[in-house]
Amino acid sequence: MEEKGIKGLLIDYEYCTGCYTCVVACAQEYNWPEGISGIKVMEIVENLPGGKHYLVYLPFPTEVCTLCASRTKKGLEPACVKHCMAGCMKYGTISELAEEMGTKKRMVLYRPR
């Protein structure tokens, strides 16, 4: 029954603006040297039919992401989620987040390492 409590990160990539807050919030929290962070942000320029494009920024949790276990056990949100300026990141149990994912398009759910 432990499976039920597994945590994840839900990203609404319609609203991620690519501000890099999550990257630096993580670096500050864990004092990472530059270049290492629990999260990276990718810029994707989608080519669409008719010469159109869609610009996406997509945060991606890396191998060093612990979902801020040290913070969440104190009842705090992960540092990236707390500071995200677009409010497009959510921390919770996989099942809660999966349910939320069903209510809105352009979402991605991560279960990091």
Place this chain on the structure above:
Amino acid sequence: MKRKERKLIKTTTWSAGPGCHGGCGVIAHIEDGRLIKIEGDKEHPWNQGRLCARILAMKQYIEHPSRLRRPMINTGERGKGKWKEVSWDEAFDYIEKKMKAIRDEYGPESMIFAMGTGRDIGPWICMLAYAYGSPNVMFALSGNACYSPRIAALDTFQGDYCVFDAAQWLQKRYDEPRFKVPECMIVWGYNIHATCPDNLFGHWIVDLMKRGTKIISIDPRLSWFASRAKYWLRIRPGTDSALAMGFLYVIIKEGLYDKNFLNNWTNGAHLIRKDTNKLLRESDIIPEGKNDNFVAWDEKEKRPIVWDTSILEYRPYVKSPMITGNCKIKTIDGKLVVCHTVWDAFCKKVFEYDPEKVSIITGVPAKDIIEAARFYGKGKPASIHWGVPIDMTPNITPLCHAIASMWALTGNLDIPGGNVFSRFAFDAVAYALPGAEGVIKLKSKEQDLPRIGADKYGPFRKFIWRCQTDTAFEQIFTKKPYPIKGMWIQTCNPLAGIGMDPKKWEEALKRLDFVVGVDLFMTPTMEYADVVLPAATFLEKDGVRSWWVPLQSINKALSVNECKSDAEINFELAKRFDPDFKWNTLEELFDEIIKPSGLKFKELKEKVWVFPPEGHPSHPYHRHEKGLLRPDRRPGFQTPSGRFELYSILREEWGLEPMPFHEEPPFTPISRPDLAKDYPLILSTGRRSPVYFYSEHRMIPWLRHLDPDPVVEIHPETAKEYGITNGEWVFVENWMGRARFKAKVTPVVPQWMVMAAHGWWFPEKKGEENELYGVWESNINQLIPMNAHGKDGLGAPIKHLLCKIYRA
């Protein structure tokens, strides 16, 4: 082991530090006087716990090994880097002696006080300049082309500045029942993810989008907004005024304007003489009539009536005079003059810009212009947010006039979810800003007389209490009408960021007898100073912030070596320069600035932020109807006519076009086909980076890693044409000079334009021996001239030059 005691200090961001215009609530975690981390304050209504990358990197900023920590005096030739650390007393004594000598010999006006963008610096540099006796405070950008032109423009036509409404005036924000989410928002030349300029939190627009707001994006680049917009108008840079006129065309032709607002709150009914094309004034028709009263036509009685600006009513009283049509009026010299209304003249001007014509000028399809204009015109409510590209064109003021007429005529001014007046909280104003007189001011009007450019440019006499930058810059070389001998440069970096034609700035600095620099790091500009003083970040100082709402305090959380706040530095010297200096301590001055709030600085520090109450002029909405905007408390606006001016009285008096229009900028393929032959691409600059503010932050490792190189964006087809591959170094060049950039091949830019990053220098390189941290390698401003500002001294062609590109 005993845990160290951690103090949590609530404070407000403002630069120095993030570089931006501040306002976010933060909690600084301090142990043993060191910053452990900084977090957003969830209770703070401004940012609601959120923060940007630059604030989150404050630890690296504060503790950076290259931070200036002690005052330094240049012991050799300027630019050679022979610095000696000295005590504050030595530095202050040296500066006092040198600056007093200049004042004695040449007069106080021969010292210019140069500042950068709108951070916590304006009051303090004015305080110092005014205590010294100089009116020459300079915002060092050509054409003063950042924000103050927009503010001055709105002060001219509507009396107060306004911004898009995100309920930022209200403690409960979006949950406040009075607030309405706009149906439509025009985002005009603004890119969300990168920085929060103009004293707004950029992501408020994302908050609105999540609540249903649909976006019209006006941008040559595929910005984040453009990508998500209902309508994206890919405009040719510099043609915004034509587009705004096209919007007005559709709004007026299709009757999407608010007739009540037109009749009651604009000067649309006032008469223009057809013989002179000027406003008919009471003094034209009545011998004792006043020049500042205007005339309208009473259709029922067939007679002229006077708009009395002292009571803001018609004499004899008529509710709605003629809004469209001609009339004949006898003037005091016996002539019968044909007149028409301002509204007719305004419409005539607007109707020169049909969507087909606007499409040819702007490159935006006519269908898109029509549909977007309809969507905005029908949006209830609808708002507009504009970015700095609006300032960065010489035709800035007519452009603002056209855009402001859009929100005024559609009835979106000072309504929930529209464009809302932004008054200083409690009307607590620290220093003279456009449209406001502050606590810190010159001692007399006489002291203001030598202010450079004020004699030439109307807005500088009425709203902008700075020098006209290009004129002041030229005066360094011409020495006319009086020589410039010294410059105080504070948090301002003209060689790397704010200066156009920066090699000429280097020349200008060399010509000065004495230069003082105040900054947090050595910069290319600081290398040309005789003395450099180390300034503090916002975490290292106390301060007040009344830049709109709420009123906020900055609460000191720690100290770094001998760094002092800009306010402290300038306060000490102001006392030395002015024997009658009014305040004994900074706290006394803070108390006086925030006096209208009824609070003492100590009390504000406890609260950190406080909102003005309902009924105060700095609290929304509908203030022109309630009589909250004017000193006489009559309903209306703070303009000469008391109405929103579709025809600007001040512009007429200044000899400038009183109604909006489009003018092609000076260096485009249309205005300069001769140059376009050799330089076929449009060069646009100034795209923001989320991790930098202008020329700052290149030395902060967490930030630099995310945006490591100066980049020029090139469309894939264009790159192919010039044989350029992604990631390759290229030169961007025109008749002024060239700069080196890393190519980012991306379809976000159109084929006919490149976008070059700005503010680049390399703190990791050497500063001394005139190496200046590689500032000439990738400084795009080398391709942009000074002195190309508009007729009112404002604006600069920073977004639309011409260039060619080739592999380096």
